[in-house]
Amino acid sequence: MVSLQNIFRRFSDFRPTWGQPLKNDAELDFWLLGATLAVLSLGLVMVASASTEIGSTPLYYAIRQAIYVAAGLIAMIVVMTIELQEWQRFSTVSLLVSIALLVIVLFMGREINGSVRWINLGFFNLQASEVAKLGMVVYIAAYLVRRRDEVRSQWWGFIKPMLVLGGAAALLLAEPDFGAVVVLLVAVLGMIFLAGVPLMQYLVLMVVCVVGVIGILLTQAYRIERLKTYLDPWADQFGSGYQLTQSLIAFGKGEWLGQGLGNSIQKLFYLPEAHTDFVLAVLAEELGLVGSLVLLVMLMFISLRALSIGHLAERAGQFFAAYVAYGISFLIGGQVVVNIGVNIGLLPTKGLTLPFVSYGGSSMVMNCLAIGLLLRIDYERRCLMKQKQRREASND
């Protein structure tokens, strides 16, 4: 296990690189770090703006979100000090922890809005699915590396991780947290796809997953209701379509440059969850199309940057790192697309946060942690490249 002492030692090893990255032979991906910090800042401002009226004090949610951002940044730094191979070594542990959390939440969870998603830790409500998503990605990445040939050649090779995924999905659906299932499914399918599963087998798997998802959609009455709402939110605009229509109104009010920061009317009790799932609607109302497109571009940049970090790692032969980066890319990208899709009525309503922006501690810390992982992956690859260069230079 990674002892505290080890972490500390590694942190001090790491420090010179961190302190003078440009002078050292390896450097950090400042594009990714910069985009992340920019989105975090914008998100913090928007959460503060969207929540002024709904908390007991105007800054009630803003202060908490600031603390979560700080915690996320600390998590990011700590993760950057941990060698990636540690994650690979303890991938099974991360799977077990994930599954354990998903089970615990079903028995000891706190129910909010009809879903049991949070484990009360006293000072903090931990959202099990946020931890599980990253845990699953790490496990699947390690599995794909371990059984790469098997995965690429045999059915059984990828059926096994799919069974594990199915178990996790079942636990998530029990909460219920359909959104997390979709995002996790997207991430894992994407990882397997890029890991080189034969296309025919992959297509069969896709069909199975799509049929499964549709089956789940149709089995539960409230999901059908949501689906109807999604098709025509204005039909029941004061009932099931209320939230979506209010969100759409916010977008419509935004126009090009928005009503100005702090001037959203929809956040004044018209739009429920204005500071969490629907924070984008408030941003769109206050900052306009320009603001919402800038945020969309920055978030997709983060996701694509993760994809490119994975690609470079794969080329460098660091497969575990590559798969983890792919998984994170899909987790973030998928969640961004689903959340925005829900906000603008392209997808049926489900409870998913907007990464780095929405109010919420678990999501914030886990996403920052994922960025930390990406930075570490890129850092290790750069170190490897420098070593190679030096070796080649000395060989010459």
Place this chain on the structure above:
Amino acid sequence: MKNNKNTDVRKKKTGMAPYMGRLYLIFAVFAFAVSIIGWKLSDLQVVNNERLQGEGDKRQVRYETVAAHRGIILDRNGRPLAVSTPMMAIWANPKEMLGKNLKPDEDVPVIDWHGLGRQLGIKPEDVRQKVHSYSSKGFIYLRRQMTPAKAAAVLDLDVPGVYSREESKRYYPAGEVTTHLVGFTNLDEKGQEGLELAYDEWLDGKEGERRIIKDRRNRLVKEAETISGAEPGKELMLSIDLRLQYLAYRELKQAVQQHGARSGSLVMVDVKTGEILALVNSPSFNPNNRKSIKPETLRNRAVTDIFEPGSVIKPFTIAAALESGRYTPGTVIETSPGVMRVGRNYVRDVRNYGRIDLTTVLTKSSNVGVSRIALDLGPGSLLEMFERIGLGATTGSGIPGEQTGGLPLMRERWSKIETATLAFGYGLSVTPLQLAQAYTVLAADGIYRPLTPLKRDVVPQGVRVMSSSVVDQVTEMTTRVVTQGTGRRAKIPSYSVAGKTGTVKKVGQQGYLDNRYVASFAGFAPVKDPRIVTVVILDDVGGKNYYGGVVAAPVFSKVTGGALRILGVKPDEVAQGSQRNIVAKNIVAKNNVTVPNGKG
């Protein structure tokens, strides 16, 4: 990228290079998702945003009226007679207070009924009951016409569903003195009586409208814009002079009390312009406190009550006689023996005046004398004269409730008694205002000008309805009424007065009542260049003193005299004025004791 040509899985199972084709596919999916989202965002926010904005406005935007103040009413010198002061109405949304329009997950608000009741000045239980009994309504008034400070105290409680609304309250500084003429408004500032009613449209402000944005809890977020500005009502300047009005009201009220009259009216007119300078009635009421108003005090009797004018009409009978050319002021008429049989009826004088000239007929107010003249002239010329001076038609003053009075219709056959009584003012009915109109014609050298309660910028030319020479002769004769006839108590120090008294039996259910009278005096001053016409009517005078010359004339004297001095009219009897006044007083005092003389 250059080194990677192996996109096929099967060819390179264990290859180090990534699957570039798949990566591109993923990238394409990303790009697709982003472009779909970008397209949808543009559509919602910029391209097709009207409907969404409209839906948003439906929920957020409310239109509120902006109170417009009602125009102020002023007297001729700019003193306020009716002003609007800003007030607040507290209203409630019972649905909101009782939590009827909440979503299931929202809490029903807790209402501080006790605090609310205390600040409203209503029993908390009553407030609670009222709100509950209107629980399906979205708007009820809790209390209206609160001062802004008290309303603020209510709003400070921050009770959900309780709001305020600007309104204003009409205040009448002169109260009971002007209320019959000025009238009053209701709580919504709509004119109900008097000139407030007649000129409601002129005085009424046009409410403005403004667009406001409210949050879902119905709280004001911001005032967006003004749709239409509030247009305050226009001010109305009356012709009355508040100083004269006060004077007239005080004297009239005192006379009504002193003589036990049921009511009294006084109208004062500016001879030069036809403007009404004062118009008062007693009893009156305070329009600022309407809780204890007695219905009988509401009437503006000066225009709404008709009565038989009696002897005050005689100057016009005489005028008709002079106009006929068959009479001069010196024409002698036989009135012996003081009673005259006309058909089956008798016309009586107070006593036998014997053979007297026309002037004396008027000064002594001889009924027999004027009856002879009337029978000689016939009813046609009398009625024609009365019509010319404005009787039997409204004055056109525009004061609400004004009666036309009535002249008998001209017809083929007249009984003699009808013709005779017409001469001394029975068988026709007039309002005090009409009487003032008639005397104004006399005072204005025979020119008829319609009366008005509003200040005149341009004096109408008027129509001549009597020749100057007739007017001069009648004026001379009516001056004698005051100097030596029945109207001696109408004298004013330093000013000459012309006028006529009247005492009329009241009509009851079985004909004329024996001891119920209407006492009147109508006249003008100063005689040489008349400025003011004043008509004083005291209705249903009780007691021993009921003659117009005793009851109404002193009121005329005090009010007209005061008015002339206030208006700065040059005295026309400088030297002897005060002395003669003393003499006159003595004479009056003596007469009072010995002979309560001459009917009217």
